[in-house]
Amino acid sequence: MAPLILNSLEKRFGSGAPAVRDLSLTVQEGRFLALLGPSGCGKTTVLRMIAGFEQPSDGSILLGERLLADAATMLPPERRNMAMVFQSYALWPHMTVAENVGYPLKVRKVAKEKARQKVREALSAVRLDAYADRRPAALSGGQRQRVALARCLVTEPDVVLLDEPLANLDRHLRQEMEETFREFHARSGATMIYVTHDQSEAMALATDVAVMSEGRLLQMAPPEEIYARPEGLVIGGLVGQGSILSLALPRTSSRSLDWPSLRVALDGSVAEGTEPAHVLVRPQDVLLDDAGLTGRVTSSFFEGERYALRIQLADGQSLRAFSRQPVRQGDAVGVVLQAGWRL
């Protein structure tokens, strides 16, 4: 196995703006990359180019030193040693679970006994040993998804591509399947690329997150890094439910901001040498404290273990906050912003 390299990748459909532009990234062997971004940003197009269903208009795709595709070259999907798991599972309804899982081996004319053993191993990896003789119609959504995963395991792919595989499942099942994916990744050792528009899913599963917007790659980093140090407004707005404030900050201020510097900026008392900036403030960093700035609660919802609040500051800007104590809409509160991140 080898790293998967996307090199200044571009895809144009017709005459409009390119669906993917100048996208470069490297996925090291065995990593789990989540491609995250809003609907229409080009995630699926990137995945389809990697799989071999679309040809790049420009740039190239390599697995190690092997060129898979560029504007002039196009290795067919079956010669890339990749497997793709679709949202719809794409199982054959007339075949049993074992037959579905063994199908890629039959196509490759693998000897029967060997194929049987591989199917057994793959079904055990997704905990479906007991379901080998069932048909897909007699399985739950999560079980069907596991059959689709087992089917991709049997071919021992270098790269597994997943296109929003959990989108059709309910919340409870999604959590269970996230576990299955993590386990599947650990056991198979395959490089995985996972398309999603759900930031919490991307964070929970992946070893690296690549955020896309309008066909471009904005930032690629491990989940903790994207969460703690998002680059720019789009990513700041996408990850971790924060509020974004517009403030005038000293040109020399650091990106990580504490309460004294935030307080001065919110007071509007720095005038000289400032520039407009966007500052991300996470709800857990907003403390209710009478020593802070005054604000008014514009909404309050009980979420189970806490209240989720929206608080409007004197300058009209709004913050999200949490409170363990009951707080009502219309209440006046003091707020201290423990930390902020300049986007």
Ligand SMILES: Nc1ncnc2c1ncn2[C@@H]1O[C@H](COP(=O)(O)OP(=O)(O)OP(=O)(O)O)[C@@H](O)[C@H]1O
């Ligand atoms: N075969 C095609 N022909 C023309 N335009 C296309 C084609 N496939 C995708 N596009 C366009 O390319 C852009 C990116 O689409 P893509 O499906 O990659 O986005 P996405 O981020 O995966 O979105 P979603 O999450 O909704 O699936 C969109 O504007 C889409 O309309």
